[in-house]
Amino acid sequence: MPSPKKALWSAVRLNRAVLALTVIGIVAHFALMPIAMAPVLGFATMDWPLFGVVAFGGGVLIVEIVLKLLQRDFGADFLAVIAFITGVVLGEYLAASLIILMLSGGQVLEAFAMRKASSALNALADRMPTVAHRKDGENITDIGLDDIAIGDLIAVFPHDTAPVDGVVVDGHGSMDESYLTGEPYVVSKAPGASVLSGAINGDAVLVVRAERRARESRYAQIMQVMQEAEQKRPKIRRLGDQIGAWFAPFALLVAFIAWYLSGDSVRFLAVLVVATPCPLLIAIPITIMSAISMAARRGIVIRDPTVLERLPTCKTAIFDKTGTLTYGRPELVEILPVTGRTASDVLRLAASLERYSKHPLAVAVLAGAKDRKLALGDVARVSEKPGQGLTGAVDGHDVAVTHRKKLIAGDPAMVDILPPSVSGLECAIMVDGAYAATFRFRDNPRADGKHFVGHLGPVHHFKKIMLLSGDRESEVSHLSQLLGIDESLASQSPEQKVAIVRREAANAPTLFMGDGINDAPALAVATVGIAFGKHSSVTAEAAGAVIPESSLQTVDELFHISITMRRILLQSVIGGMVLSIIAMGFAALGYISPVMGAVLQEGIDVIAIANALRLSLVHNIHADLVDGDD
Incomplete structure (x- = not known):
């Protein structure tokens, strides 16, 4: 069975083929228009190139939409099928071809834009070697990463990247593990010291005994997190499907009324063509991926894209102490x-x-x-x-x-x-x-902690701020007073933290920030979980967003990235839908033909998608001043 990724790119290649055929067919149609008006087999010669478009592209379109309907995905794409079939029945082959152009072009644009928007996430893949050097006695053999077995001795040459998690058995040196910490931190290595995959070796050869398979290593876990961030279908994307679910019946109603009142079936087609906002809905995942890319450029790993939707809605903020509101550097x-x-x-x-x-x-x-x-x-x-x-x-x-x-x-x-x-x-x-x-x-409190906590209410509209910690009461109370947190609970076990976070999340959308394995359960049950992912892969797995560099300023940037994303997304969706509805009114009155409607709708969709891509071009994001020195 092909992997989802391979299936995705097979669909992309198919849509590219459909797009290319459609463009060739439409160009040939207009090229033949001045010289080939005579009918052949009862059809104008200039329409014959469109038949290939309708047959091949229309077949692909119908199969894709039927598969969606079988999955109970009844959205705006359904309008495209009705409009396409109506165009063929009415002999409006150019309009039907333009619908195919609009859909296939939109899907190809989506693939390109999402790949462009997520390019920062794929940068990690370039760090990993493609082969490992297995040591067998005095012989060294190059093998693929998937061929590494637990217990194999792997030679890591100077300045190479460690291909697998393991333990040093021979050699003394150092490794750069900054990809984990977000800081230029070099760890000395000697026999018995652990090695993490993805770490860059220093000047000495180290022989490492593999403790995990490559696909189970720390680096593979990071790559899996990144892939999940791209593939997971967030709630805000389903909002687009919901819009399509009510918009499709509305458009059909307008089309039928126009047909009934005018007696002109072409108006029915024109309304449906101009109401086909499939590429418009592509603006939603493009905006999300652009926001994920922007976050990645600032050292933020968005593991679950739903945090970008939910974060601005949170009203309760709960913090762990060590490594979150303190530096975690005793x-x-x-x-x-x-x-x-x-x-x-x-x-x-x-x-x-x-x-x-x-x-x-x-x-x-x-x-x-x-x-x-x-x-x-x-x-x-x-x-x-x-x-x-x-x-x-x-x-x-x-x-x-x-x-x-x-x-x-x-x-x-x-x-x-x-x-x-x-x-x-x-x-x-x-x-x-x-x-x-x-x-x-x-462990000293962060210099920007008081400013950050103090601005959560006035700027980001949090109603309640709490501090939870497993540390002693004296330490927790002292930190709470320094930072201005009214409610704090000390000596809390992971189970108690989970119960408190679950209770608060039931009352209002809740943000939990923590660092450490004991925070993982609480991160998982919060509305939004943000991990300072410096030491624990378990914490990173449980959180929706991971900030390796452990900076409250970066957390504030994440707030503003999510706010900007929601604003641009709503501009694209609502603005595009409003323009489509206005165009539907003109089509219902007979002022817009099906061909004009297809061109007009394509223009609306391009505007919406271009607006969505605007986020991927933003390099500076506004963030509030939380510098402790000011």
């Missing part, structure tokens, strides 16, 4: 070593190991070591399992970076050894199996 503020160890010694060991971690606290530990000008040690046997912490060997010492709960669960006596728990973030350091120190961190 700073090391205190080191509490046990007797017999110095803060610098423990920090040097921990920082040496943290070089190979992508945990948010790793950056803070490394920054602390850099501030103290500590020389980092040699590392081996790096391991980082979710929920288990980071382990490895540093200069012959077994070092583990873990957390309070894990230590107490393993040894309840640790309650008396660990320092008192306070607000904020912390981690515990073990050296050679013994507790060595506790590191404490502080």
Whole structure:
């Protein structure tokens, strides 16, 4: 069975063929008009080129519309079938050919415009290699990505792109993972360190053991998200079908009344021809894809296009704390070593190991070591399992970076050894199996947070703003007061977050913003879910929009992109339909012939589509000032 994508492009090629034949047939018709008026087999010679158009193009048209009707898609396209059949019955072959030209031309234009509008989304595909270098002993063989098996050893050459998720087994170097974070962030790599597909290697050869198949890798997930964004049929597109559903009976009624009152069947045809707004409805997906492209140029991944429709309607805003209203980049503020160890010694060991971690606290530990000008040690046997912490060997010492709960669960006596728990973030350091120190961190609020939260009500008409977090009450309350959020809830589990978001969404359209796997369920049940997709692919999958660079300014740009999209879309749809209705009135009164009506409707549709494409040409989007420095 052909894939949906192949079927789509087969339909595009077929419509191109129909369009080419129709243009040739119409041109030949007008070319023969001065010299071939004599009838042949009872038909004017100049009409014979149109018969091929009617036979081939009309057959394709009828098959496509019948398939839509079988799917209960009763829209404006149905008018085209009636108008086409009426034109053939009445001998208006030019009008029938122009209907085919209008439909096939509109569909070809749609394919071109949507491909043009979504070009920014396809840029990711250019990063991925087409082959991988499989290492078997001393031999290296080039294989296709689909041939990579779990456990294969893959050599990643300098400046190449990692083709699959895996773990380094040989080599020391670094990789650029900025496509995940939106920031120029290079991660050091050593045996035991994880590698994400799509990351660009540095200057050294790394041998990576494949942990996933290429189609299951992180990069493949990103590409799947992008494809879903293009293929998913959003609610606002169905609005176009709804318009067609009421417009088609209305146009038929006007056509029948014109025919009945005038007794002229040609008026029936003229009304239907001028009322065929199929390319007009193409303006809807073009506008949507243009908005998705504009968002992509600003580092926003629109996973579900419905967010562009729903975002301006949201009245309740709910935020997670860490990584959303804070930077998600904690700073090391205190080191509490046990007797017999110095803060610098423990920090040097921990920082040496943290070089190979992508945990948010790793950056803070490394920054602390850099501030103290500590020389980092040699590392081996790096391991980082979710929920288990980071382990490895540093200069012959077994070092583990873990957390309070894990230590107490393993040894309840640790309650008396660990320092008192306070607000904020912390981690515990073990050296050679013994507790060595506790590191404490502080995650500062975003500089633009107060401005952003404060403008949601006056500018974007939000009625309620909440802060939900799994952190301690003292941290959450402190942040709420700083940002001016009246309602906040602390120590919330993922299940509790889901219940709260679902309750609020039942009362009013609700926006939820979060960062982290524990936010994924809440993102999924909100009217609109926006993820700061820096660390978790699960979060990105659950959200309707993903902002990798974690910027509230970018969120505000998304607001304005969606507002602009709705405005342009309504201009195209309502304006085009109004012009069509006016033209229907003139056709019903006999002032517009079927051929004139087809030309006029084509002009209306081109105007509507050109207006829709206007969004893809916009490079600057207005956004409100949310800079914390102003």
